[in-house]
Amino acid sequence: KDKNSLVETVQPKETFDDVGGLEDVKKRIRMDFIMPIQSPEFFQAFGKKSGGSLLLYGPPGCGKTFLAKAIAGEINASFIHLELQAILSMYVGQSEHNLHDVFEKAREQKPCVLFIDELDALGGNRHRMSQHHDRMIVNQLLLELDGLQSFNDQVYIIGATNTPWYLDPALRRPGRFNSLLFIPPPSQEERELILTLKTKDKPQEKLDLSKVAKVTSHFSGADLTQVVDDAVSKAIERSLEQGSLQPMSHADVLKAARNRNPTTLEWFS
Numbered sequence: 001k002d003k004n005s006l007v008e009t010v011q012p013k014e015t016f017d018d019v020g021g022l023e024d025v026k027k028r029i030r031m032d033f034i035m036p037i038q039s040p041e042f043f044q045a046f047g048k049k050s051g052g053s054l055l056l057y058g059p060p061g062c063g064k065t066f067l068a069k070a071i072a073g074e075i076n077a078s079f080i081h082l083e084l085q086a087i088l089s090m091y092v093g094q095s096e097h098n099l100h101d102v103f104e105k106a107r108e109q110k111p112c113v114l115f116i117d118e119l120d121a122l123g124g125n126r127h128r129m130s131q132h133h134d135r136m137i138v139n140q141l142l143l144e145l146d147g148l149q150s151f152n153d154q155v156y157i158i159g160a161t162n163t164p165w166y167l168d169p170a171l172r173r174p175g176r177f178n179s180l181l182f183i184p185p186p187s188q189e190e191r192e193l194i195l196t197l198k199t200k201d202k203p204q205e206k207l208d209l210s211k212v213a214k215v216t217s218h219f220s221g222a223d224l225t226q227v228v229d230d231a232v233s234k235a236i237e238r239s240l241e242q243g244s245l246q247p248m249s250h251a252d253v254l255k256a257a258r259n260r261n262p263t264t265l266e267w268f269s
């Protein structure tokens, strides 16, 4: 990855309405993260500090990235998606320099949500040669996070990891990633909601999505998105064959669901 793709900024259109379920999570994020930005006076009156950063964790594909983007959408902020793996693969020195550039870019684009993905890439099971490199990056990250704190300059940091227990403890201290939020796999009811969101606006016959939700235990939001995608492909295929638009059927969706496996189970074992 070149340096420029590391710092690509977007203006997300997604909001919390596009995120299916996760009502408790949204409520907490509203209260702890969004309201202090939108109505700082009430928080200040009670001596409650605003800002801070948020760490999302949980099995893959359950909406951490999507939620971070929706937070940016909610507060009309720009959004930068930083994949830590890309920084880690650079040379010593270059990594720290580029990490600094990303934070600099976020400050220029403020208000900005800077989403730092794959925090678990730091530390963990990497071989000894990279430990020093990791240390340097963690130090640079701490420097940047602490720097932001003293400015309160409308750069909001959201981190994500699948394995928070491997995270460097220094990153978890107050003012850094001290607020930890679990993003669980969707419940049956939430799966139905996500399926409804992903199928709306698509040509369809009557779908029984509650039935599909029932047979998709342990599917992540990403898995469900794939299921709908498969069903869409099927309907397009049929349309091409018949030379006229064929809607997606309940059988298409159900079959697609039965042909896929859930990906969240592994995380819990």
Ligand code: ATP
Pocket (backbone or CB within 6 Å): 018, 019, 020, 021, 022, 059, 060, 061, 062, 063, 064, 065, 066, 067, 117, 160, 162, 194, 197, 220, 221, 222, 223, 225
């Ligand atoms: P990873 O840990 O692999 O990075 P993640 O938790 O960041 O995964 P996302 O990238 O946010 O997962 O989710 C993948 C896709 O799945 C999203 O782009 C979105 O379309 C869909 N998705 C996941 N969860 C939800 C949800 N709750 N509501 C709607 N869509 C969802």
